[in-house]
Amino acid sequence: GQQVMQIPQYQHVQEGEDFTTYCNSSTTLSNIQWYKQRPGGHPVFLIQLVKSGEVKKQKRLTFQFGEAKKNSSLHITATQTTDVGTYFCAGQFEASGSARQLTFGSGTQLTVLP
Amino acid sequence: KAGVTQTPRYLIKTRGQQVTLSCSPISGHRSVSWYQQTPGQGLQFLFEYFSETQRNKGNFPGRFSGRQFSNSRSEMNVSTLELGDSALYLCASSLSVTGELFFGEGSRLTVL
Numbered sequence: 001g002q003q004v005m006q007i008p009q010y011q012h013v014q015e016g017e018d019f020t021t022y023c024n025s026s027t028t029l030s031n032i033q034w035y036k037q038r039p040g041g042h043p044v045f046l047i048q049l050v051k052s053g054e055v056k057k058q059k060r061l062t063f064q065f066g067e068a069k070k071n072s073s074l075h076i077t078a079t080q081t082t083d084v085g086t087y088f089c090a091g092q093f094e095a096s097g098s099a100r101q102l103t104f105g106s107g108t109q110l111t112v113l114p
Numbered sequence: 115k116a117g118v119t120q121t122p123r124y125l126i127k128t129r130g131q132q133v134t135l136s137c138s139p140i141s142g143h144r145s146v147s148w149y150q151q152t153p154g155q156g157l158q159f160l161f162e163y164f165s166e167t168q169r170n171k172g173n174f175p176g177r178f179s180g181r182q183f184s185n186s187r188s189e190m191n192v193s194t195l196e197l198g199d200s201a202l203y204l205c206a207s208s209l210s211v212t213g214e215l216f217f218g219e220g221s222r223l224t225v226l
Contacts, residue, residue, distance in 0.1 A: 033214065042204060043157070045214040088157065092212070101170045102147070102215070104157035 002027060004091045006105030014113050019076040021108035023089035030092050032065060032072045033102065038085040046074075046087075079112045086110070116140065118218035120205050126224045132193040135221045139186050139207030146188040147215065148180060151202040160203075163188055164211060192223075200225045 006023045013019050023032065031050045035043035047056055049065035049072060056063045062075045072091075076083055086109045090102040119138040127133050139146050148160040159172035163182035180190040186207075192199055202222050206215035 031212065035215075042217040042219050043206075043215070045216070048214060090157075090215075101159055101162070101172070103159065104149075106156045 002093050002103055004029075004089060004103050004105045006089055006108060008108055009106060010109050010111070012111045012113060013079050015081060016078050019079050019083070019110055020073055021087050021089075021110075022071065022073050023091070023105045024071045025091050025093075026070070027093060028069050029072075030069075032092070033090045034063060034072075034074055035088045035090060035104075036085050037088065037107070041085075043088060076110075079110070081112050081114055084110060084112050118205055118207050118216050120203075120218035120221050122221060123219060124222045124224075126226060127195050128226050129195055129197060131195050132191060133195060133223060134189055134191045135203055135205075135223075137188045137190075137205030137207075137218060139188070139205075140216055143207035143209055143216070144186050145208045145211050145213075146182055146186065147206045147208075148188070148190050149204045149206065150174075151204055151220070152200075157204070160190065162211070169211070195225045197225050199223065 004023055004025050033048045034046040037043045047063050052069050053067045054065040060077045064073045086107040088107045089105040121136045145164045147162040150158045161171045161180050162169050166182045177193045182188045202220045204217050204220045206217045208215050
């Protein structure tokens with residue numbers, strides 16, 4: 001079936017270090033969304049990328065969508081303890097047409113050490 | 115504006131029983147999706163409803179079913195519960211079928 005692979009599964013960083021998580025799909029995505037889930041919480045929407053090669057920034061967070069629309073990344077500059085949580089990408093495959101079936105990556109659990 | 119409300123938040127059932135979970139979407143949102151979250155399998159898509167119609171269904175057995183009412187509220191039902199059904203069940207609503215998802219706090223189901 002259609003899958004979105006996400007790496008790494010876990011990442012421990014010292015506060016102030018950078019962090020990157022990557023998502024890859026074997027087939028073309030129509031769009032990709034990113035969510036953050038704090039420990040004990042629910043996923044919260046961060047951003048949606050639609051265009052090939054798109055780059056969007058939110059303060060210290062930079063999101064990229066690959067030229068082939070098969071991969072995406074989230075980069076956090078100078079992590080803070082508030083960045084702790086699990087980051088998920090969620091891809092919608094072009095073949096799904098008008099129906100929504102967001103396929104979530106397995107998530108990257110980020111720990112920030114003070 | 116009230117967020118997505120899911121009830122009950124926690125429940126414990128035994129194998130063979132059935133369970134019904136409820137979700138009230140954000141006012142004005144007509145799309146409701148359900149996801150199962152487990153440590154081993156991550157977030158898996160169950161189904162999506164839009165204007166009372168099931169538009170898409172994930173790869174789950176027929177024991178998992180759902181419906182949406184005219185006021186956009188949705189319910190999902192799991193019959194003949196198995197131990198493996200223990201999970202956090204998340205409901206999400208959105209304005210459109212391509213827009214961002216707003217998740218509820220989830221219903222944590224434990225099957226003994």
